[in-house]
Amino acid sequence: MSPTVPGAKDQVARLLTLVPFLHTHGQVRIDEAARALGVDEEQLVKDLMVLLMCGLPGGYPDDLIDVDLDALEAGVIRVSNADYLARPLRLTPTEASAIIVALRALRNGAKDETREVVDRALSKLEAAAAEGSAATQIDPGLNAADADQALLAVRLRGAVDRQRQVRLTYYVPARDEESERIVDPHRLLTHRGLTYLDAWCHSAEAPRLFRLDRVAEAVVLDTPVSVPDATARDLGDSLFTSSSDTTPVTLRLQPQAHWVTDYYSVDDIRAQDDGSLEVDLQVADERWLTRLLLRLAPYAEVIAPASYGDAFTAAAQDALRLYR
C-alpha cells in the first residue's frame, strides 16, 4: 500500500492480467477483453501502448512485445512475443485473504453439501495463494453469508434460462406448513432485501411469488415449462401488494411494532400523539395477519375491521390457555 504514483502500479497490475488473458484466449475483441477484465476500453488501449515499449532486455526490435496495431485499429487485440508473461501473477496476500475469508463465510452455516463444495474450492485456492496470506487470522464468524440460498438462486436462474419446470417444497408461514408443487419459473427478483422466484404455480393455477428463504427444497426437472411468461409483470411495489382479493385493515402499532412499516408495504401511516402509529395495509390472508399480530403481541391491535381484531384476541387467549 505505497502512496506513491498508484497509476503506474495499477497499470502494471492490469497488464499482468491482460497479457495472460490474451495468451489463453488468442485474439480477442477489445470490448470483450474490457468486459472480462473490468477495464474501460479506452484505458485498455492505453495499457496496450505501454506493452509496445516493453520486452526482453537488449533493445533489439525483436526483443519487444508485439501488439498488432492494424488489428487494434479494427477492434481486435493480438499480442505476441510475450510468452514469459503467459501466466497471471499469484494471488496477493490481500486477494488471497479476501477470497478465502469470503469462502469461509459462505461455508459457515451452510448445509453439508454446500460445505463440501466450499472445501474443495478452498483447498484449490489456498494452493494458489502467495505465501504470507493471513487468511486464517481473519474470522468472518457466522451468518455473514447465506451460501445455501445463493446456490439455490443460481440453480433456479439456470432453470429459468433453460425453461425447465421446478418441483418446489415451500413453506407457507400463514398456514405453518410445507407443501409441494410444480412451478414454471419465470424470473428471480429482489425486493426489500429478499429474493423471490416469480413463477406459474400449477397447484394454484396462477402466477405466484416464492420467497427463496422459504424454499425447503427445489428440484429442477427435465420437463419444459408449459405456461409461458406471457405477462410482463410490473416489478414495482404493486407486484407485492394489492391483488383483487385483499381486505383493507387498519392497525395501531406501539413503538415496539413500528418496524412493520419498514418491512411490509403499507398504504398510509398516521402518527398519533401517544407515539403510536395508525397504519393502513392490504391483507390477502387473515391467517397471515393473525400470526403477525401474535408475533407483535401486545404491541399491535386491530382498529378495523372488528372481526379481524376478534380473531386475533381469540388466538391469543387460545395460546394463553395452554399455560393456565
Add this chain to the structure above:
Amino acid sequence: MSTQKSERLLNLLIMLLVQRHFVPKERIRTLLYADSSTDAFEKMFERDKEELRSLGVPIEVGQMDAYFEDEPGYRIRPDEFALPDIDLEPDEAAIIGLATKVWEHARLAEATTDVVRKLTALGVPVDVSALDIVQPRLSADEPTFDVFFEAVQERSAVEFDYVRSGQSEVTSRRLHPWGVARYSGRWYVVGHDLERGAERVFRLSRVQGSARKVGPPGAYDVPPGTVVGEVARRLAPAPSSQRAVILARAGAGVPLRRDADEITSGVVGPDDRTEWDRLVTNRSSTGLADELLGYGADVYVEEPATLREAVIQRLSGVGGPAGGAA
C-alpha cells in the same frame, strides 16, 4: 499517470523474470536507469522494487557468486511468480463466483474480483454476471477495520485509543494484532497488548479516532495454534445464545424443527387436541419470543422460565389498554 514509469516497472519485471541467474544491480542500472544519477537511481530502484513487491511480485535478492563479491543481484523465479494451474469443477467455479459477492466492503470486494480476473486470465471461467441476486452481508463498516486487516497481514504493531464498554476513560493502546474476528455482527481485534503484557480483545467500534501502524512489518509472530475466533469468543462478552425447550403440535412449527438440535415425538403436551413433540433449540435469544408467539396455540414454552414468562406476559397484554403496560 506516468507511462514511462509503467514501462520501466514492467521492463524491470521482465528482465528479472527471464534471467535464470541473479541480475547484478549495475546491469539493471545500465539497461533501465541509464539516464539517472547514482542517487536518483538508488531512490527510483528502491521504490520500483517496493511497488512490484506490493503487487505481489516475489523479487529475490542474492549474491551473484564469489566473483562479484558483495554486489547484490536480483531475480524473480517464474514458479513463484506465476499462478499455478487450477482446475475448477462447475460447482467450485459457482461458489467462487458467489464469494465475490460476500464482502460489503469496497476494497475487499474488489480484491475478490481481481482473483476472478486472474482465474479468467488463466482460462478458468467463473461467471459472476448471473449473481447480482445475492446480497452481500459481510460488512466491515468500522473505520479502523482496514488498518487492522493490513497490520494482521504484515504483522505490524498498531497504536490506537480505546474506550472500554461501560466506561468513558480513553486509554491509548499498543497491540501486536494476531487477527480480526467477526462475532455477533461486530468485528474484534485479538492480540498481544504491549502495555498490559497479555492477550486482549478489542471491539473495533470502540476504537476512538484512527488506528496507526507503527514500526516495521514482521515485528512479531502469532503464537502457534492461535485460533482467532476462539480467542475473541473467549475474551469478548458472552453471547446471547440460549437453550430453549419447546413443545410443538405434531406437524406445526416447521422452521423451529429445522433449527432444532433434538426432537422427541409423542410427548405429553398441555392439551389433548393433537399429538405434541418436544424440540430443543440453541440459538440467539433475540427475537425468539416474537417467533414463538407467532405460532399461537401451536407451540408451548417449557424452558427457560424467563422466556416462558415473557410469552405469558405478552399474551396477557393482548386486548389490554393500548397495547398493555409493557
